[in-house]
Amino acid sequence: MSSRADARRNRQRLLETATRLFAERGAANVSMDELAAAAGVGKGTIYRSFGDRAGLALALLDESERELQEGLIRGEPPLGPGAPPPERVGAFVRAYVALLEEHVDLIVESQTASAGARYRSGAHGAWRDHLALLARTGGVDDSLLPDLILGTLDGSLYRHLRENRGFPPDLIADAVELVALGVFR
Amino acid sequence: MSSRADARRNRQRLLETATRLFAERGAANVSMDELAAAAGVGKGTIYRSFGDRAGLALALLDESERELQEGLIRGEPPLGPGAPPPERVGAFVRAYVALLEEHVDLIVESQTASAGARYRSGAHGAWRDHLALLARTGGVDDSLLPDLILGTLDGSLYRHLRENRGFPPDLIADAVELVALGVFR
């Protein structure tokens, strides 16, 4: 990691403080100045550690995203290896909807900054790779379909469907699964 | 429209000036202050007319979106009425990709502002309604699938696929069509 201990400590404090503040008042209602003040550091320190607001959101998502990745690689089937591709696609969709349900705010924050920050994140690449692998295994074109399926799992779309249109997570997951399986037939 | 002639005139000038500036330097590189100055009005006038940046983008998109809507309602099949639903879905996808190709920047701008501005726009509702009608006609669930298909046509995703991943419009349209037809089978 960072060579200096104080930097690691500050980063850790920022992550903890951000988690708390975001939980208390909603990510969208916490400014970077407030976060800096609450964590007792200068604003520059946040930006040194995380680059920008999207980077902070991505860092806060990191743990949950790693867990899901772990499940995909080493978990029990059908999420992990062993089950036929269509079932694994369904399991992934459900797991990702659970992630959305818990962290929409962060996921949306991670998208808001300058064009396509999230698409270039490591986690997003992992989801794409996973779906691409399943596609190849199932004999399906793997170049664009993974991105399109992930498009149906977009954060602001999910929030819109949940909050404005009133659909429950299960129904959304069912519909996304239907779309995904339509191409994995 | 507005009751006052000067307001209509200012709105028109703003639309023309914005079109020109956006074309010259890219929408993302034109600030609201610059636009106001270039159009010779105060900044408040922009906000009175368009609400916010997303509203301005939506207004600039209006003409092209109306054309597409017109094509859906009164155009020749397969875009217009008369062809079987799956063919009409394909035609819509291609037409929408053409719209994206021409106006990604504006479409992305129309999404950037506060949560889900675009989802609540009239045009987006029209696309959803259109796909929902086709779904019903084809005996397919129409509650969520239209939104998910539109999710695969998201502006920032499209830009990412075009600019970062290097796919040409045709391939993207093919893939989206495949996804859409997968559920409309």
Added chain:
DNA sequence: AACATAAACGGACTACAGTCCGCTTCTATT
């Protein structure tokens, strides 16, 4: 322990979206 130096810090500063409200201009009415 003292030092050199690179890493990290912090807060003033910039640029920008969006708000607010006192002032101006249009227009319907007489």
Added chain:
DNA sequence: AATAGAAGCGGACTGTAGTCCGTTTATGTT
């Protein structure tokens, strides 16, 4: 034509993301 009131205007102001750079501090070296 004069007028009153509503509609619209404009630019100073606010809040916030992100940058910049002079100052401070951690750490490896002697």
